[in-house]
Amino acid sequence: MSVQPTINKQLDLTFLRLFPKRQIHWHIPRLLLMLAGVLVGGLMLLTPVYLLARTVGAGSAAVDMLLKPTTLQTVGRTVGLAGAVTLASIALAVPLAWLTTCTDLPGRRFWLVAAALPLALPSFVAAYLLASTFGPKGLLQQTLQPLFGVERLPGIYGFPGAFLALTLMSYPYILLTVRAAFRRMDPALVEAAQSLGYTPMRAFWQVTLPQLRPSIMAGSLLVALYVLRDFGAVTMMRYNTFTRMIYIQYQSFSSRSLAAALSLVLIGMTAVILYLEMRARGRAQYARRSVGAARQQKLVKLGAWRWPAALLIGSLVTVALLGPAVSLIYWLARGIMRGQEVSALWQASWNSVTVSLAAAAAAILAALPVAVLSVRQPGRFSHTLERLTYAGYALPGIVIALAFVFFGANYLRSLYQTLPMLIIAYVILFVPQAVGATRSSLLQVPRSLEEAGRSLGKRPLQVFRSITFPLLRPGVLAGLALVFLTAMKELPATLILSPIGFGTLATAVWSNISEAFFAQAAAPALLIILLSSVPLAILTLRDK
Numbered sequence: 001m002s003v004q005p006t007i008n009k010q011l012d013l014t015f016l017r018l019f020p021k022r023q024i025h026w027h028i029p030r031l032l033l034m035l036a037g038v039l040v041g042g043l044m045l046l047t048p049v050y051l052l053a054r055t056v057g058a059g060s061a062a063v064d065m066l067l068k069p070t071t072l073q074t075v076g077r078t079v080g081l082a083g084a085v086t087l088a089s090i091a092l093a094v095p096l097a098w099l100t101t102c103t104d105l106p107g108r109r110f111w112l113v114a115a116a117l118p119l120a121l122p123s124f125v126a127a128y129l130l131a132s133t134f135g136p137k138g139l140l141q142q143t144l145q146p147l148f149g150v151e152r153l154p155g156i157y158g159f160p161g162a163f164l165a166l167t168l169m170s171y172p173y174i175l176l177t178v179r180a181a182f183r184r185m186d187p188a189l190v191e192a193a194q195s196l197g198y199t200p201m202r203a204f205w206q207v208t209l210p211q212l213r214p215s216i217m218a219g220s221l222l223v224a225l226y227v228l229r230d231f232g233a234v235t236m237m238r239y240n241t242f243t244r245m246i247y248i249q250y251q252s253f254s255s256r257s258l259a260a261a262l263s264l265v266l267i268g269m270t271a272v273i274l275y276l277e278m279r280a281r282g283r284a285q286y287a288r289r290s291v292g293a294a295r296q297q298k299l300v301k302l303g304a305w306r307w308p309a310a311l312l313i314g315s316l317v318t319v320a321l322l323g324p325a326v327s328l329i330y331w332l333a334r335g336i337m338r339g340q341e342v343s344a345l346w347q348a349s350w351n352s353v354t355v356s357l358a359a360a361a362a363a364i365l366a367a368l369p370v371a372v373l374s375v376r377q378p379g380r381f382s383h384t385l386e387r388l389t390y391a392g393y394a395l396p397g398i399v400i401a402l403a404f405v406f407f408g409a410n411y412l413r414s415l416y417q418t419l420p421m422l423i424i425a426y427v428i429l430f431v432p433q434a435v436g437a438t439r440s441s442l443l444q445v446p447r448s449l450e451e452a453g454r455s456l457g458k459r460p461l462q463v464f465r466s467i468t469f470p471l472l473r474p475g476v477l478a479g480l481a482l483v484f485l486t487a488m489k490e491l492p493a494t495l496i497l498s499p500i501g502f503g504t505l506a507t508a509v510w511s512n513i514s515e516a517f518f519a520q521a522a523a524p525a526l527l528i529i530l531l532s533s534v535p536l537a538i539l540t541l542r543d544k
Contacts (some may be wrong), residue, residue, distance in 0.1 A: 124232025441475020
């Protein structure tokens with residue numbers, strides 16, 4: 001039972017004059033949520049407004065470019081790559097999440113942290129390391145040649161290399177969101193299915209997997225949009241996608257209006273993906289309905305499959321993380337032997353950690369009202385707001401950065417090239433990660449618990465603080481980790497919007513690798529992995 005909030009009579013009469021046939025009941029928390037949502041939505045609209053203005057200035061030239069056969073072919077390649085990477089990421093992440101959450105896998109928490117760490121590598125670094133290790137004349141070939149006489153390995157460049165690199169870097173998005181859903185799942189559902197004679201496999205497919213649909217959809221959406229906006233991996237693997245066309249146009253100052261038109265098409269592709277995700281999401285309910293206290297699931301005994309499962313995960317971690325890390329250590333050792341110093345990286349490390357933590361906290365604060373409105377107040381406004389948060393995530397960082405340069409130089413000069421502007425840009429880029437993780441977790445929090453709190457006299461904000469938010473913790477922590485890991489490696493926005501002299505580990509990696517100083521790039525790349533692993537491990541170990 002819920003308690004209707006009381007409102008001021010004079011305010012109520014004012015609204016009744018505007019709507020004489022319908023009594024409107026507003027309460028402060030909902031109004032605050034809507035105001036916060038409007039603020040977040042307005043922030044997300046900055047870049048599309050900038051792109052629209054630049055596209056209108058291009059005139060017919062923009063239409064001619066969009067209708068070129070090469071443009072349409074590039075769109076097809078981009079969509080095909082995004083679809084393939086998304087499906088492969090689901091196939092990897094769902095079993096990994098189950099093994100590291102619901103089973104007695106040896107060292108399951110360690111494997112969770114290790115399996116999520118590929119997300120910390122910048123895409124251009126990961127793609128380069130994969131190419132230098134598994135390429136036709138890479139380190140693996142050089143190791144095998146004296147042993148087995150292997151003179152050349154199969155080519156990795158093109159679609160296979162881009163697919164492999166992006167899959168290994170993207171599946172942690174789904175892994176973390178699905179794991180959060182596993183931790184909130186009601187074990188009574190599976191137990192009831194097994195009591196009816198369901199085998200464990202049948203119970204998983206017919207009971208567990210449908211309950212995971214919101215988290216799988218949220219993670220898959222992030223993966224698909226990440227592939228759409230990626231530039232570094234596809235460039236290193238020599239695979240031409242839509243994002244690369246935008247970068248080429250932006251390199252020419254005379255063609256930035258055409259690049260804006262291409263960016264609008266990317267937003268259109270994002271809208272199609274969002275529509276398909278919304279249709280796939282459906283209107284099913286995922287909160288527990290059973291009466292009683294929440295409890296953790298019993299760990300599934302793998303028996304003889306314990307060590308084969310650990311070996312399988314270890315193989316994946318070796319390819320996705322250990323192999324690149326060994327390559328980085330190899331280059332770092334070569335640099336140290338030649339007198340390279342790494343002491344100058346401590347300031348860059350501090351800058352990376354502080355700005356990434358600030359961006360993660362700001363993204364969570366922006367995501368909470370969006371997620372709450374979407375789940376608790378479903379409607380046209382909340383759904384539009386949720387879809388709008390994904391507009392910036394599909395765009396390359398340079399597009400967001402140049403939009404902020406335009407607004408900062410013309411309207412917000414006091415914020416131009418300051419840390420607050422950089423953090424706001426990070427929020428636009430990465431808030432969908434926080435929204436997806438938080439929303440999928442909130443879907444599993446039953447409304448009846450909040451209504452019970454209200455019936456006991458608690459105010460809405462007290463109910464949220466004492467009941468809802470503690471139950472949201474797995475999703476909030478997953479979103480916090482996702483944003484932190486992604487902000488640590490963000491490059492274009494950092495290069496353009498950061499204050500003068502403010503360097504990060506990502507910019508240090510880029511400045512060295514762009515000049516082929518691979519030994520100098522190894523140290524900051526390894527520090528990104530190390531610094532990202534610490535908060536991720538803490539969040540994982542504290543999630544009990």
